[in-house]
Amino acid sequence: MVTIKDIAKAAQVSVTTVSRALNGYDDVNEETRKKIKRFADQLGYSPNMAARSLVSKKTKTLGLLLSNVTRASSKDNIAFEVLCGMNDRAGELDYDLVLFSTTPQKQKIKSYKNLCQERGVDGVIIMGIRLDDPYLEEIVSSDIPCVLIDIPLQGPNVGYVTSDNIKGAYTAVKHLIENGHSRIGMINGHAQADVSIQRLKGYTDALESSGIPFDPTRVLDGSFSEAGGKEAMYRLLSMHPETTAVFCSSDLMALGAVQAVKGLGRRVPDDISIIGFDNIDLTAYTSPSLTTVNQHKYESGYQAAQLLVDLLEGRNVSHHIVLNTELVKRESVKRLPL
């Protein structure tokens, strides 16, 4: 391995000078710098990050803590798109991304802070974590800079990026109402997700603004999964057979809901209109294709990386970023005859 020392020897200067030359300090003669750079290139030098970060206390790496990177979640490849965005921005800002693979049992052994220290990351991006995860508390109290996705947490070293879930849900439900629906159900995720809370608010707001009374029994949880959505739909339709439309908190659940409708020998959208949330790739290909609320997944990863680096480098920026959503109209919603 070629070290700074080898360059020093070759260029007949001290290691200090080599270091300062390579790092762009201005107390080194341009001639010497040129010479040093020439030797560095010639010898194929590349700095040893371990040594560098040992003294500088910075690693130039961001940790990514995915709580649920499993095969199961691959169908909605939201995580992947977010990851792409993060990776791209991190790369542009000259940071590396390291993946933390934590499992619940590992979490018990190692504290969040220990995990980060051990992996030696400057900061962390966390996504897919539940509101009742024991890590959350540790995160806010820790001094390690951290950006959360879809969890609104404040703190000097904590930021978050999320979508405008209230408005997104509001727009979706409003769209159903404008199409003549009034007996509208909702399949939500679970109580320990902030997005569920927000989207429920969007749902109730929309109903209220149209003078439709809110009936809590019309809202069921589907745990964000296809199977959960299917099962919730069965229950919803048996409890409220008069339902003409359903708003789902995720596309995967909406897909499950469609299956349930089909399973009952009824049709989407002729008998039941369905709107999803996320705009995952699948939704454009199913039949009927799914009307849904688009989330900017790539962008949220991109922004998360940017925000974390801003935090790390002490820039004074807003700690929370809320991205727009848009309604994507497809085939799963039908206008009710008057």
Add this chain to the structure above:
Amino acid sequence: MVTIKDIAKAAQVSVTTVSRALNGYDDVNEETRKKIKRFADQLGYSPNMAARSLVSKKTKTLGLLLSNVTRASSKDNIAFEVLCGMNDRAGELDYDLVLFSTTPQKQKIKSYKNLCQERGVDGVIIMGIRLDDPYLEEIVSSDIPCVLIDIPLQGPNVGYVTSDNIKGAYTAVKHLIENGHSRIGMINGHAQADVSIQRLKGYTDALESSGIPFDPTRVLDGSFSEAGGKEAMYRLLSMHPETTAVFCSSDLMALGAVQAVKGLGRRVPDDISIIGFDNIDLTAYTSPSLTTVNQHKYESGYQAAQLLVDLLEGRNVSHHIVLNTELVKRESVKRLPL
């Protein structure tokens, strides 16, 4: 930050002893080890990886070089599933995964070896790279252990994992033949992909084994993309209107091919049968759902991580792993009337 020194002071021993105690050496009294561990826990110690790898020359991290992690590739989330497998296995083996975000222009500046040295990874997994990528040559000649996905390269420090593409393609085309088809086209990826070469061989083998003459003009490239598949299909059908079935080297291209058929006012599978490759999630949801060849994506990532660590730790294992494929029969193939 709590260091080994703090523990030494607290436990009234030398740093050497702390290090050896914590690392499980047997020349330290069990009593002392207990005491040291107690202090370590109590002080919340976690080892500094930078310091450790500075002396040990190991970083316990694997690099992942994805040549095409872009928004575009998110639809076929193959990369993501592979990544999940790698991440899982790497985690189990106590390695971290760091993502390299290389762009073509970055590649020009920094050599493969420099990249790896700089990021300080013990080894690298590479996927999505083309056969004509300038990096490839560097990779084999470099002494950095490396595992390639879908590129058969040999070397003391090089391994690869891939699917049995010949057999997969063979089975698919044979399936078409068994369903009465004989005028079978193929939409391949591009010439600089090993899988394309392999799958073409499977195609020709199947034809040959059934006494059907191979006509090169029936094979077109669709560059592995949906749009490319669509365009190739248009060309194929205009050149060979008698075609009754098409085997595609990827599901995405198959989806494009289906669109082309529909665009011509014809139907799948009634007028044209289509088989894809990969078994991406989408294929189960389209209409018609797509008959395809399943690839074990998660498994290939898992095996790649395992193989790389085996290489790193000097285990004597086979350097190439070939995974099975299976035909997944769905709705896009129709039996021709005799």
Add this chain to the structure above:
DNA sequence: AAGTCTTTCCAAAACGTTTCGGATCAACTA
């Protein structure tokens, strides 16, 4: 009694880099 093992411990060097506090020398200032 002298030598030989064990067991348990430690001092110091090494890894490759950055940084602090000067040192040197020529040129300029008063």
Add this chain to the structure above:
DNA sequence: TAGTTGATCCGAAACGTTTTGGAAAGACTT
């Protein structure tokens, strides 16, 4: 002329760990 400034360079310490080559002390062997 003496002092000051500016440009350019360097020695040595520091970062936190592992590892090498013993040392000390007690037990056992002859």
